[in-house]
Amino acid sequence: xxxxxxxxxxxxxxxxxxxxxxxxxxxxxxxxxxxxxxxxxxxxxxxxxxxxxxxxxxxxxxxxxxxxxxxxxxxxxxxxxxxxxxxxxxxxxxxxxxxxxxxxxxxxxxxxxxxxxxxxxxxxxxxxxxxxxxxxxxxxxxxxxxxxxxxxxxxxxxxxxxxxxxxxxxxxxxxxxxxxxxxxxxxxxxxxxxxxxxxxxxxxxxxxxxxxxxxxxxxxxxxxxxxxxxxxxxxxxxxxxxxxxxxxxxxxxxxxxxxxxxxxxxxxxxxxxxxxxxxxxxxxxxxxxxxxxxxxxxxxxxxxxxxxxxxxxxxxxxxxxxxxxxxxxxxxxxxxxxxxxxxxxxxxxxxxxxxxxxxxxxxxxxxxxxxxxxxxxxxxxxxxxxxxxxxxxxxxxxxxxx
Amino acid sequence: xxxxxxxxxxxxxxxxxxxxxxxxxxxxxxxxxxxxxxxxxxxxxxxxxxxxxxxxxxxxxxxxxxxxxxxxxxxxxxxxxxxxxxxxxxxxxxxxxxxxxxxxxxxxxxxxxxxxxxxxxxxxxxxxxxxxxxxxxxxxxxxxxxxxxxxxxxxxxxxxxxxxxxxxxxxxxxxxxxxxxxxxxxxxxxxxxxxxxxxxxxxxxxxxxxxxxxxxxxxxxxxxxxxxxxxxxxxxxxxxxxxxxxxxxxxxxxxxxxxxxxxxxxxxxxxxxxxxxxxxxxxxxxxxxxxxxxxxxxxxxxxxxxxxxxxxxxxxxxxxxxxxxxxxxxxxxxxxxxxxxxxxxxxxxxxxxxxxxxxxxxxxxxxxxxxxxxxxxxxxxxxxxxxxxxxxxxxxxxxxxxxxxxxxxxxxxxxxxxxxxxxxxxxxxxxxxxxxxxxxxxxxxxxxxxxxxxxxxxxxxxxxxxxxxxxxxxxxxxxxx
Numbered sequence: 001x002x003x004x005x006x007x008x009x010x011x012x013x014x015x016x017x018x019x020x021x022x023x024x025x026x027x028x029x030x031x032x033x034x035x036x037x038x039x040x041x042x043x044x045x046x047x048x049x050x051x052x053x054x055x056x057x058x059x060x061x062x063x064x065x066x067x068x069x070x071x072x073x074x075x076x077x078x079x080x081x082x083x084x085x086x087x088x089x090x091x092x093x094x095x096x097x098x099x100x101x102x103x104x105x106x107x108x109x110x111x112x113x114x115x116x117x118x119x120x121x122x123x124x125x126x127x128x129x130x131x132x133x134x135x136x137x138x139x140x141x142x143x144x145x146x147x148x149x150x151x152x153x154x155x156x157x158x159x160x161x162x163x164x165x166x167x168x169x170x171x172x173x174x175x176x177x178x179x180x181x182x183x184x185x186x187x188x189x190x191x192x193x194x195x196x197x198x199x200x201x202x203x204x205x206x207x208x209x210x211x212x213x214x215x216x217x218x219x220x221x222x223x224x225x226x227x228x229x230x231x232x233x234x235x236x237x238x239x240x241x242x243x244x245x246x247x248x249x250x251x252x253x254x255x256x257x258x259x260x261x262x263x264x265x266x267x268x269x270x271x272x273x274x275x276x277x278x279x280x281x282x283x284x285x286x287x288x289x290x291x292x293x294x295x296x297x298x299x300x301x302x303x304x305x306x307x308x309x310x311x312x313x314x315x316x317x318x319x320x321x322x323x324x325x326x327x328x329x330x331x332x333x334x335x336x337x338x339x340x341x342x343x344x345x346x347x348x349x350x351x352x353x354x355x356x357x358x359x360x361x362x363x364x365x366x367x368x369x370x371x372x373x374x375x376x377x378x379x380x381x382x383x384x385x386x387x388x389x390x391x392x393x394x395x396x397x398x399x400x401x402x
Numbered sequence: 403x404x405x406x407x408x409x410x411x412x413x414x415x416x417x418x419x420x421x422x423x424x425x426x427x428x429x430x431x432x433x434x435x436x437x438x439x440x441x442x443x444x445x446x447x448x449x450x451x452x453x454x455x456x457x458x459x460x461x462x463x464x465x466x467x468x469x470x471x472x473x474x475x476x477x478x479x480x481x482x483x484x485x486x487x488x489x490x491x492x493x494x495x496x497x498x499x500x501x502x503x504x505x506x507x508x509x510x511x512x513x514x515x516x517x518x519x520x521x522x523x524x525x526x527x528x529x530x531x532x533x534x535x536x537x538x539x540x541x542x543x544x545x546x547x548x549x550x551x552x553x554x555x556x557x558x559x560x561x562x563x564x565x566x567x568x569x570x571x572x573x574x575x576x577x578x579x580x581x582x583x584x585x586x587x588x589x590x591x592x593x594x595x596x597x598x599x600x601x602x603x604x605x606x607x608x609x610x611x612x613x614x615x616x617x618x619x620x621x622x623x624x625x626x627x628x629x630x631x632x633x634x635x636x637x638x639x640x641x642x643x644x645x646x647x648x649x650x651x652x653x654x655x656x657x658x659x660x661x662x663x664x665x666x667x668x669x670x671x672x673x674x675x676x677x678x679x680x681x682x683x684x685x686x687x688x689x690x691x692x693x694x695x696x697x698x699x700x701x702x703x704x705x706x707x708x709x710x711x712x713x714x715x716x717x718x719x720x721x722x723x724x725x726x727x728x729x730x731x732x733x734x735x736x737x738x739x740x741x742x743x744x745x746x747x748x749x750x751x752x753x754x755x756x757x758x759x760x761x762x763x764x765x766x767x768x769x770x771x772x773x774x775x776x777x778x779x780x781x782x783x784x785x786x787x788x789x790x791x792x793x794x795x796x797x798x799x800x801x802x803x804x805x806x807x808x809x810x811x812x813x814x815x816x817x818x819x820x821x822x823x824x825x826x827x828x829x830x831x832x833x834x835x836x837x838x839x840x841x842x843x844x845x846x847x848x849x850x851x852x853x854x855x856x857x858x859x860x861x862x863x864x865x866x867x868x869x870x871x872x873x874x875x876x877x878x879x880x881x882x883x
Contacts, residue, residue, distance in 0.1 A: 078621070078745035108743065256875070276773050277565050278535045282874045307743035314781065317841025366841055368784040371792045388742075388752045392793060395758070398726050 009033045010379065011046040012360060015055025020062055020335045021349035030060055032356040035379035040350050053374055053381075055360045061330065062350055063118025063357030063377065064316075064365070065337040066309045067269040068249070068302030071120045072102035072109065072136065072146075077307070086126040091165035092180055092204035094211040096131030098124045099150045102143050108307055110386035113138035115310035116365060116372045118357040119148060119347060121337070123155060123223075128165035128176065129204075130155040132211065133223060135341050137357065139377040148355075152341045153221040153247065154212060158231050160280040174234045176203070181242050184209040184216055221245045221340070223269075227252040227281035236264050247340050249302070250274075252281035255288045258295030267298035267340045272319040289332075290323015299324070300337035317366035329366070355379075456557065458607035460596060463853035467491040469504040470833060473513025478520050478807040479822040480800055488518055490829035493852040498823050511847065517838055519803055520823050521576025521830030521850060522779050523810035525689075525736045526716045526769035530580050530595075530603070531556050533564035534773065540564075544583035545590060549627050550646045552615065553673035554590035556580045560603040563867040565874065566773040571597050571856050571865065573777035574838075574845035576830035577608060579814050581716075582616045584691045585626040587633065587642040589616035591677055592689060594814050598850050599865040612815045614713070615681055617643065619692040619701060620747050640700060647708045650678030687713035687815060693747035695720035702731050714813045716769060719751035725762035734765035734813045738775070739782040739789070756783075756805060757790020757797045767809040779806040784839035799839065 010032040017028040019040055029044040030037065046052065075082035084101030087093040102122060112120070118138055124131030132151035140146040156162070156177065166173040183202045187209040193199045194206065202209060214220040224235040227250045239246035248254065249269040254261055261268060270289040277284055293299045301319060303312040312333060319329045338348025346355050356379035363370040375382040394400050468490040475486035475498060489497040491505055504510070531543040542559035545551045560580055570578070575597050582589035593603065594611035619639060628634035633642050653675035660669050680686040688705070692698045692715045705712045714734030715721060719742060721728060721735040728735055737759070742751030759766040768783045770776035787802035804821075811821025820828050829852035836843040847863075848856035857863035866874075 076743060076746055076749065273774060273778075275569060275777075276534050276536075277870075277874055279537070282535075285875075308740055311740070314785070314841060318778075318781075321842045321844055368781065368788050368839060368841055371788070391750055391752050392754050395723050396793075400723065 009038075009047055009050040010053060010356075010376065010381070011044075011050040012053045012055050012060055012358065012374070013046065015058040015060040015360060017060045017350060018062075018330060019350040020331055021351050028060075030350055030358060032358065032376065032379045035356055037350055037352055037354050037356050037358075039352055053360065055373075058373055059361040059363060059365060059370075060350070061359055061361065061365055062334045062348060063359050063375070064116050064312055064333045065300075065341075065348065066117050066120040066303050066312045066333075067300045067337045067340070068123055068271070068304045069120055069306040069309050070125065071112065071122050071138070071306055071309060072104065072106045073098055073122055074306050075103065075106055075108065085122075085124050087124065087131060090205070090208070091127045092129045092208045093124065093127050093131045094129045094154050094204070094208040096124055097134065097151055098122055098131060099134045099143055099147060102134075102136065102146065104141055104143060104146055107387045108309075109138050111307070111388055112309045113375055113377065113382055114372060114384045114386055114389075115313070116359040116361065116375060117309050117312050118359065118375065118377050120309060121152060121341065126157065126161070128157055128162050128173065129180070129208070129212075130157050135343060137355075137377055139380065139382060148347065149341060149343050151220060153223045154215050155249075156222055156224040156235070158224045158226040158235050159228070159250070160278070162225075170231065170234070174238065177238060178241070179203045180209070181212060181216060181238075184212040188213055215244060216242060218243065218245050220342075221247040223247045223249055225249045227284070229253040229256050229283065231280075232257060232261070236260065236266065239264070239266065250281075251292070252284040252288060254297075255285065255291035256283055258292045258297055261292065262296040267300065267336070268292055269300050269302050269337075269340070270319075271302045271304055272315045272322065286318070286322040289319045293324045293328050293332075298336055298339070299328070299332050300340055301329070301332045313366050314368075320366065326366075456555075456604060456607075458609045459602070459604040460607055460609050461605070462493045462851050463598075465493075465852050465854065467505045467508040468511060468829075468849065468852070468854075469502070469508040470511040470513045470518055470831070471504075473516045473518045473833065474837075475518045475823060476799065476803050476838070477823040478800065478803045479824050482799060486518075487513075488823060488831065490831060490849060490852045493829050495823060495825055495827045495829050495831070497825060511833065513833060515836065516846070517834040517836060517843070518823065519574070519780075519832050519834065519838055520807040520821055520827075521832055521848065522574045522806045523577045523767075523814070523821060524570075524575055524770050524776050524779060524806075525579050525714065525767050525810040525813045526771045527570075527578040527580050527776055528583065528771065529566050529570060529578060529597075529773060529776065530560035530562065530564045531582065532773075533561045534566050543581075544585040544626075546583075546585040546626050549586050549623055549633060549642050550588045550674065551582075551586050551590050552588045552646065552675070552677040554582060555593065555613075556582050556591060556616075557593035557595075557603045557607065560593060560595070560606075562600045562603055562606060563869045565867045565869045566776075567597060568599070568856075568865045568867060568870075569773070570776045571848055571850075572845060572858070574780065574832040574834070574848055575776055576832075576848065576850045577811075577814075577816070577820060578776070579614055579689065579810075581614065581689065584616070584618035584622045586616075587618060587623050587639055588646055588678070589618060591686070592616055594816070596850055598853070598855055599867070608816065612685060612687055613677075613680070614687045614689040614814065615677060617688055617690045617701075619690065619697045620694060621745055622691070636697065640704065643704055644707070646674075646678060647682070647704075650675050650682055651708070654679035654682050681710050682708060684710065687813075689713060689716060689813075691716045693717050693719050695723035699724055699727060702727065702733065713815075714765070714767075717748075717771065719748050719755065721764070721766075722752065722755045722758040723750075725759050725764050728759070729763045734767065734809065735759050736767050736769040736810070736813065737786075738771070739768060739785040753786065753789035754793050754795060756786035757793065757795040760790070760797055760801055760805075761795050765809050765812055766805060767813055768805045769810070780834075780838040780843070781841060782806075784841075787839065802839065
């Protein structure tokens, strides 16, 4: 935290600023002080002690937020010893919070942040109830420094793979979840009886039922990965029955019932470049994000390939190509995920008082031709270096510079 | 955007999950513009034995001549022609330039604001052999029963109704090399296929194309066979390749002698050794899955030991480290723009890989190994090009478009027929809504051998596989709001 407290005053001047919360501002200044955004506008006075970043001709946006992945939880996909996102032996893993599995020294983190993704959701995987997702900034020496919000919500695997943990039928999956949620409420009502072992056996461990209470009380969302239309409808049904705050993730066939999702006021995390049909979603298609947005659904984007979370902006550009408007998409990688994850008071737009996660781009952030010029996380400029830039420099000329 | 790696590992799926393939290197004279030599195999598809083996039954679809005019034409042969035109007739490109003569009766396509490129070629695909939906029943890419299965042919697994095929066509792909997976040291023959709607794989087989032989280095064969009798080490991998080729040398000698003098009994056929002997004769290209630079160098030596060149290294995430060796050997490299980190041998991937290889004179191409990535090879090339440019490594737009056209055409030995927009070449052509290196551009028309196989604005030219009928909603259907 010391480093953040010592962060100085920085003025990003002359760029075209996309605050997201309002229209773009030409030749504007973003003033940053003590890790927060102090002012944004075309007539901001720059203090004499401010470090200036000249963004003339550049685009300035909030840092991008990836709504998926296992950042810090998976270092090398094939090496089990470096994977922390899956809890074995507990199908209802609601109390499994991934935060303490995060490795702040992961080499994936610098690779990602130097391309403009500054904040990601770290998501547990597998099981029926996978665990608790947390939101992290991609800077900090400790887990505590990285955490933005923990937990963000509880993850439900309402899909083809999820039913394997509920006896092998979708019908059993939904009923199992229902029973667990009912038991959580029962447990809350009769904690004392539970303590005296005077309660019938519950369908999940007490810690997991306890972890579901904030979801049942609407304090945290249930993040339901569901792709088949009927699975999405099951999630909507559960949310209605238990008055849950629901976030859908994946929702590959969501476009088929976009109106119903919009009407339920449920936001959706979409991976725009998903279109390979499976029996979990034969109706999967590129236009999903666009059709959902058109129906009035709040959409945020995911890049689920943790090592290439940096390709969130490619997902974003393709979301534009397949039906969302550019403005909708910028919001879908900044303010909309911040709202879904309950941190819109601190993240997602360039507004005074918000955390200064800011990126200066050479142009349109979604275009391949565009490069990142500056990345600031919590008001501190991040050196544009990673293990990959070191490899490049070593091998830029042969023989290599050993 | 990549499918769950855990799933891939579970299924021992595409190459990304881990096999390596050996490199092939041709003698002292690197054969740069080694044109396709279709004549030899035009009937038999293989010179091993004197009989037809699963020959191509491809027939060109009848179509009227086409004039695409007033477009930016990226030829992949050195030119980017603004306000240019191109004429397709009888399956060939007959004219390209600022001014062309249109044949009578030509369908005229207004290319204003649009870009035209050669059809894209993916040197490394598992379409059809790892079809969607990704069930065990459709998992036909790895004959993981023996580390050396040179006897299997990918075409015998290929399912023409794979619903991933129309998706790839819509991404501008006109030719693929469909490969066995990477579980095995030697995984079997590849199939060079025209990506068109068809009932049988024979109807898709590129007439006269040489086969490739899939080989794999590194982690994958070790992982698959480590507990099944080996190999369990990288040295075991090397011994496995060498043992197989030593056998093939004897087999080749026997058959070459018999073919020459017809003395004595006909030698017994051995399907495994027949394919390997074809590699030794130079008739089959070695297509070698290999990530690590030190292993690629070993494979180049393997090729030297047995006298065959490695046509290209696939996945080749560390190719940049030995780009001088690859250039000297005349071996190509097929790479991703930015995949890395999914296993240890993929940890040193950098986005400048393709640009550094280009700079060193290596024939580099961008491959997919992925049903999702194959739909946007142009975007992957764009990422790799701009990564190089931003790092100060010069890459021209023409070079980058070659990464997905002319260079993979060379890697599969068809560069005299496809891969550029030049008169006389086969009319495999893509019309893009804008600059193919922009994230916002999409293929709007795809011509394969002059046949309009895809038109984004015309449902009559949006092929759907049998699998999709009644099962997956058609675009533009009633559910589109």
